[in-house]
Amino acid sequence: xxxxxxxxxxxxxLDAAYHFHPFTDHKDLHARxxxxxxxxxxxxxxxxxxxxxxxxxxxxxxxxxxxxRQELVExxxxxxxxxxxxNTFFKTTNEPAVRLAQRLxxxxxxxxxxxxxxxSGSEAVDSALRTARVYWQTKGKPNKKIIIGREYxxxxxxxxxxxxxxxxDMHRQAGDMPNFAHVLPPYWYGKGGQMSPEEFGIYAAREVxxxxxxxxxxxxxxxxGEPIQGAGGVLIPPETYWPEINRICKENDILxxxxxxxxxxxxxxxxxxxxxxxxKPDMMTMAKGITSGYVPLSAVMLHDRVAEVMINxxxxxxxxxxxxxxxxxxxVALKNLELIENEGLVAxxxxxxxxxxxxxxxxxxxxxxxxxxxxxxxxxxxxLTADKRTRKGFAKKGRTGTICRDLFIENGxxxxxxxxxxxxxxxxxxxxxEIDTMVALAKKSIDQTYENVKSEVAS
Ligand SMILES: *Cc1c(COP(=O)(O)O)cnc(C)c1O
Numbered sequence: 001x002x003x004x005x006x007x008x009x010x011x012x013x014l015d016a017a018y019h020f021h022p023f024t025d026h027k028d029l030h031a032r033x034x035x036x037x038x039x040x041x042x043x044x045x046x047x048x049x050x051x052x053x054x055x056x057x058x059x060x061x062x063x064x065x066x067x068x069r070q071e072l073v074e075x076x077x078x079x080x081x082x083x084x085x086x087n088t089f090f091k092t093t094n095e096p097a098v099r100l101a102q103r104l105x106x107x108x109x110x111x112x113x114x115x116x117x118x119x120s121g122s123e124a125v126d127s128a129l130r131t132a133r134v135y136w137q138t139k140g141k142p143n144k145k146i147i148i149g150r151e152y153x154x155x156x157x158x159x160x161x162x163x164x165x166x167x168x169d170m171h172r173q174a175g176d177m178p179n180f181a182h183v184l185p186p187y188w189y190g191k192g193g194q195m196s197p198e199e200f201g202i203y204a205a206r207e208v209x210x211x212x213x214x215x216x217x218x219x220x221x222x223x224x225g226e227p228i229q230g231a232g233g234v235l236i237p238p239e240t241y242w243p244e245i246n247r248i249c250k251e252n253d254i255l256x257x258x259x260x261x262x263x264x265x266x267x268x269x270x271x272x273x274x275x276x277x278x279x280k281p282d283m284m285t286m287a288k289g290i291t292s293g294y295v296p297l298s299a300v301m302l303h304d305r306v307a308e309v310m311i312n313x314x315x316x317x318x319x320x321x322x323x324x325x326x327x328x329x330x331x332v333a334l335k336n337l338e339l340i341e342n343e344g345l346v347a348x349x350x351x352x353x354x355x356x357x358x359x360x361x362x363x364x365x366x367x368x369x370x371x372x373x374x375x376x377x378x379x380x381x382x383x384l385t386a387d388k389r390t391r392k393g394f395a396k397k398g399r400t401g402t403i404c405r406d407l408f409i410e411n412g413x414x415x416x417x418x419x420x421x422x423x424x425x426x427x428x429x430x431x432x433x434e435i436d437t438m439v440a441l442a443k444k445s446i447d448q449t450y451e452n453v454k455s456e457v458a459s
Pocket of ligand 1: 119120121122123125154155156157226230231259260261262287288
């Protein structure tokens with residue numbers, strides 16, 4: 001059978017024969033055929049059929065500086081020619097890793113001054129969770145092991161990351177590891193009931209406190225949360241939430257880990273989501289936008305109070321990756337941070353986010369299908385609803401979102417569906433005229449979706 005396919009040799013057929021994809025139902029993929037992306041420039045992708053698609057997701061939330069940036073290509077090539085690789089285990093280091101660690105210390109909130117490097121967000125999360133446990137062991141509290149996360153949280157797909165996250169399907173397949181617990185997410189639209197967003201923010205934060213008391217603070221190592229839950233549907237906490245979480249973690253002697261893999265590097269219109277919400281993390285995980293996705297890289301930033309214990313008292317840290325501090329990845333990250341700074345992309349994210357949401361509200365805000373348009377900077381969501389007044393979901397959860405997502409793609413715009421919520425996070429370089437294109441395509445697709453599911457929507 002594989003011989004026949006090799007003879008036909010379309011990339012689609014070869015992909016179906018040989019390529020096992022992440023987060024994919026392969027039977028469904030093979031029935032529809034895979035899309036072959038051939039090149040990209042700015043905010044646009046090109047496929048092998050000659051289609052031009054506006055990437056409203058910046059890849060997977062990562063291509064902050066846009067596609068086709070020669071500066072990043074050159075940074076990688078120059079570093080590859082000079083020193084393509086050496087490890088950082090053997091009492092050795094390299095210049096890009098050192099300079100990047102220093103730069104990250106400068107741009108992250110006060111006190112986060114030590115960078116541990118890895119290659120993916122999942123590895124950063126895994127490293128942060130292990131660090132939390134080693135920290136408590138070193139402090140003579142080995143029972144402090146439990147990690148508290150949230151439902152719909154996403155912290156990557158290593159076994160620890162999947163366990164910290166709150167995705168039920170992943171727990172079912174990955175097996176969920178012991179010493180993890182999950183609490184209500186600060187998802188006002190879906191879970192807030194009759195409470196005001198401000199009341200609900202406090203309520204959701206106190207669920208963390210309740211869980212800590214139930215488990216015993218002497219058994220809890222850390223709370224981990226994304227400033228805004230991205231993969232869970234762009235769940236933006238009410239402004240009362242994070243200050244209350246700061247208080248709860250501090251009072252109960254629990255480490256606070258901000259997973260900034262999506263929110264970091266300008267996505268929220270501030271450098272980090274922690275800046276936007278006033279989060280006071282002990283550790284911060286970052287990846288995606290750190291290199292605009294051009295090469296893999298992630299980091300965990302340790303606060304001085306954690307680093308001092310790890311450096312002075314923990315002995316050898318039995319953890320690390322072959323590619324920790326990879327010189328090429330770090331060189332690209334440095335250049336990427338320079339682009340973000342020189343082009344004012346953080347402020348641009350804030351300004352363009354306002355424009356994008358205002359234009360979306362004008363275009364589709366009155367549609368009976370649109371329950372809420374929310375966002376911070378250039379991360380946002382359009383929540384589709386069966387009933388605008390009661391914020392009721394659809395009887396068959398996810399069907400409308402899938403229809404809408406497919407129409408978006410057909411019309412030349414990528415947004416992702418999380419259940420029945422359409423999420424977006426375009427490159428921070430998106431221009432106003434590209435925003436107009438994005439809004440026009442979104443309106444067309446949402447209007448078509450409405451025609452499709454009209455009978456299920458309260459008018
Ligand atoms: C994507 C993501 C991760 C995992 O990153 P990978 O590079 O895919 O391993 C972890 N945390 C958050 C918040 C993410 O969005």
